[in-house]
Every structure is written in structure tokens, then in C-alpha cells.
Amino acid sequence: MLILRRTVFFMVYRRLRNCDGVVRCFGFGFPGDCIQMELMENGDLSTYLKGQRPVQSVQLSWFRQMAHALLRIHDRCIIGADIAAKNFLLSADLSIKFCDFTESSILPLGTNMERADDHGYSIYIDIGQLGAVLYEVITGQRCEFDLFKDQPAGPACAAWPRREILPSTQNIWLGSIIEKCWTKGAFRNARSLLAALELQLNWMREAAAAVSHALSKRVLIGGFTARNFLIADKQTFKLCYIANSRIVPEYLDIDKVDQDGLSVKCDIACFGSLVYNVATGRKFEVPSQLSNPAALGSGEGVVVSGIKDYMIPGQIDEDRYDPFPGWPQNEDLPNTAGIFMGEIIRNYWDQDGYQRMEEVCGALSKLSECDRSSLVWSSTAGGDFICRSLQ
Known part of the structure; x- marks a missing residue:
């Protein structure tokens, strides 16, 4: 399974070469099956948030970059499947990029991404998970968008979490946008999410x-x-x-x-x-x-x-x-x-x-x-x- 996931990881990065909002990859096949990638000086977003509370202008800039990158990833027929704060990296100037595609699904080019479903994973799962990242950045509280909660042990398909297990979005900045992320299909695609973030x-x-x-x-x-x-x-x-x-x-x-x-x-x-x-x-x-x-x-x-x-x-x-x-x-x-x-x-x-x-x-x-x-x-x-x- 590890070899299979590593193979998918390499395939995804090959397809995402020169993709806006994705950490650049300079080469494959280094010792230990490593990938040479660009340096992101400020590390991962999850760790950064433990010591910093960025102002809302920085937060909105991040969210727009995230949504734009997700749009480009979906355009290349890839479902992220594991979108979380730990999988975003920050550069020296605090620009933000996707970095980890170990759990991703790579679909044939030309796939209708709004209808695509890979064992429960879809672009809507990506948008829902991104909503959890927005919530974590804005509130400083980690939010788990759990796709397997209450499912029996063993192999299972990803399932949309029940609304009651997610936190309230009332009275928080951009709460209505997060709520739409957590409502399956409320955003038709990442482009719709990006438009909502740019509307203000x-x-x-x-x-x-x-x-x-x-x-x-x-x-x-x-x-x-x-x-x-x-x-x-x-x-x-x-x-x-x-x-x-x-x-x-x-x-x-x-x-x-x-x-x-x-x-x-x-x-x-x-x-x-x-x-x-x-x-x-x-x-x-x-x-x-x-x-x-x-x-x-x-x-x-x-x-x-x-x-x-x-x-x-x-x-x-x-x-x-x-x-x-x-x-x-x-x-x-x-x-x-x-x-x-x-x-x-x-x-x-x-x-x-x-x-x-x-x-x-x-x-x-x-x-x-x-x-x-x-x-x-x-x-x-x-x-x-x-x-x-x-x-």
C-alpha cells in the first residue's frame, strides 16, 4: 500500500507541475524516492498558527490563494482528499501553497469534476475540508471534517459529516462562506468559492x-x-x-x-x-x-x-x-x-x-x-x- 500511495504521489506531482498555488517540484528519483521541492521558509500552516494570529487581511489573502489553487488542481482532474492546515506551506513572504498529495485521487483528463466520485471523495469533499481550514485560521480552533466518523471498522467510503458534529459558524468572520463549504453542493465548484471570497x-x-x-x-x-x-x-x-x-x-x-x-x-x-x-x-x-x-x-x-x-x-x-x-x-x-x-x-x-x-x-x-x-x-x-x- 505504501508503494502504491507513493506512486500516486509522484503521478499527481507530475501532473501538477507549474500549477499555481502548489509547492514547486524540481525533480524526481532522488535517493530514497525523494522529491526535490522549493523551500517554504515559514513551514506548515498548522504549526504557524500555534504561534501567530494573522490579521484578517492576511487571512483573506490566504483563503483566496487556497481557493485559486484548489480550482487549478481540480482543473487538472485531481481530488485533493486530504486538505488540512498541516498540508499548506508558507513562504518567506507568507504566500501559501498546497504541498501534500499522498491521499489524492488522480482522474483521467477531461473528467467532469462536478460529477466525479472516487469512493466518496469528490471536489465537494475538498471544499468542505477547505472550509474547516478557514474555520481554524479565523478562530484559532482546530476543526475536524471527519469523513469516517461512526462508520464500522474496515474499508469504508468517505461520507459527508453530519452538520451537528461541526462547530457553529454564527458570529464569526466569513461564517456564511464556511457554512456553504460545509453544505454539500452549495458551492458548485472552487471557482464559486473563490468568487464568494473576492466579493467583499x-x-x-x-x-x-x-x-x-x-x-x-x-x-x-x-x-x-x-x-x-x-x-x-x-x-x-x-x-x-x-x-x-x-x-x-x-x-x-x-x-x-x-x-x-x-x-x-x-x-x-x-x-x-x-x-x-x-x-x-x-x-x-x-x-x-x-x-x-x-x-x-x-x-x-x-x-x-x-x-x-x-x-x-x-x-x-x-x-x-x-x-x-x-x-x-x-x-x-x-x-x-x-x-x-x-x-x-x-x-x-x-x-x-x-x-x-x-x-x-x-x-x-x-x-x-x-x-x-x-x-x-x-x-x-x-x-x-x-x-x-x-x-
Whole structure:
């Protein structure tokens, strides 16, 4: 049996040569049937987690790398079958890769992997096991995705574990994604899992593009929250309710306008609260004195785009210019330490943090090159979107 498993191991690595997310193999047939592989300086993930608690931004980067690698492995018609923290290795820069395929199943090229089953093992078992790895990384607690629990002694097929033997995913970060990993078929394949992991960041890029586009048109949105966005049928983030916005006249410097709680910095702070809401599932809205008072009486669920003229004095007295009256102190803001994009969120809220949406977009990395105007949806524009509220 040992010789057979070793043969499978070699066959798998030959097929996975130059596969993204798999530890590189430089050669076979060394003394003792060894394989020469690249050095991964930070060792295996299981050991690393015993001494380190990575921040959520690092965790999400790992999860995306894992899902991307699993997608490539399945594309080459291989079922991992033993996906666990001990079988991931970390490089010097903390990038993460698969490393052990001793238990893997190698299937004929061209196999329909969504239907493939090798004695109970399938791509869905791989996704379920990966969900257990996500749980362990996020919570610091080991999770056993036991495929043989309560089965009689002797040869047996892998069986999907009962939900009650797995831990609760309520109130943990990415809990809904882990839950779907543990629901057979909820993710059709690793590509669907990867899309779910990338969704938050894509939403933030789209929301930033919408706010940036509005400001480029000299529109201050004012007091917006998650209620101001809808999710279209293809999971596209759309800014929909801007009835309380104001147009800034050409003769005024939009970066210096601050009246009735409307300013570029206030829009950036509101965007920070939106990111915080999406990243954590918890709400924090900027204090009312920083948001447009007219927005306080607006009804939810209204999808209109009634932009009003911004009626302000023709000149701003530079000596009296106070850009952030009543700005909240650090103790008034939620703790963002250790959460996904926490440092960036803090810079959105910090009075001395990001002052322009260009800085915001840069912090979120490059935005899509598509026309930003398509990210602002209004009742006057028409369209065939089927939308649902973020909240």
C-alpha cells in the first residue's frame, strides 16, 4: 500500500507541475524516492498558527490563494482528499501553497469534476475540508471534517459529516462562506468559492468607484450608508439613493466645501462606515452632525436620483474655514484592530486620514477600468437590473 500511495504521489506531482498555488517540484528519483521541492521558509500552516494570529487581511489573502489553487488542481482532474492546515506551506513572504498529495485521487483528463466520485471523495469533499481550514485560521480552533466518523471498522467510503458534529459558524468572520463549504453542493465548484471570497473586495472597489465618480461630477452625496446601495442580479454593487446630495458650483473648491455636514471628507468617512459594515457585519454610522440633516428624514427603499442644487454662500471665508466641526474622537469610533481592511477603515474615519477619493481608491488598489458612470444607478437611467438591498 505504501508503494502504491507513493506512486500516486509522484503521478499527481507530475501532473501538477507549474500549477499555481502548489509547492514547486524540481525533480524526481532522488535517493530514497525523494522529491526535490522549493523551500517554504515559514513551514506548515498548522504549526504557524500555534504561534501567530494573522490579521484578517492576511487571512483573506490566504483563503483566496487556497481557493485559486484548489480550482487549478481540480482543473487538472485531481481530488485533493486530504486538505488540512498541516498540508499548506508558507513562504518567506507568507504566500501559501498546497504541498501534500499522498491521499489524492488522480482522474483521467477531461473528467467532469462536478460529477466525479472516487469512493466518496469528490471536489465537494475538498471544499468542505477547505472550509474547516478557514474555520481554524479565523478562530484559532482546530476543526475536524471527519469523513469516517461512526462508520464500522474496515474499508469504508468517505461520507459527508453530519452538520451537528461541526462547530457553529454564527458570529464569526466569513461564517456564511464556511457554512456553504460545509453544505454539500452549495458551492458548485472552487471557482464559486473563490468568487464568494473576492466579493467583499469587489464590492468595495465598485462602491469607491461610484463615490469617486460622483465627486468628479462635483456631487457631494452626504450621509450615505449601506441602505444607499443595492446589489444587482450579478452581485454588482450599485449606488442608488442620492436624493440628499448637492451639486457644488464650479466657482467653489469642492475640497474646501463643508456646510450642513456635506464635504468630501464626510463622504470618505461615510464610505469608511460602509466598508466597516461589509467587512464585519456590524453597523457604525457617522454621527448625525457629520451627515446631511435632510438625510435623517429620508425614507428607506426609495430608489430615486433627485439631486438638488447646493445652496451655499458665493465665497468661503478662509479665516473662518473649519472643515470638520464636531469630528468624532478615537474613543467614539469602533476598534478596527485586526479586522479586514482595519487600518484603511481607520484612515477613512481619521480627521487627518484620507482627504481625497484618489487616496481611497489607491488604498483599495486599482479600480476596474470600466466606465465609472455605470456604477451609479438611478431611476432616470432605466435598466434591467434585478436588485436587492444590502441590508
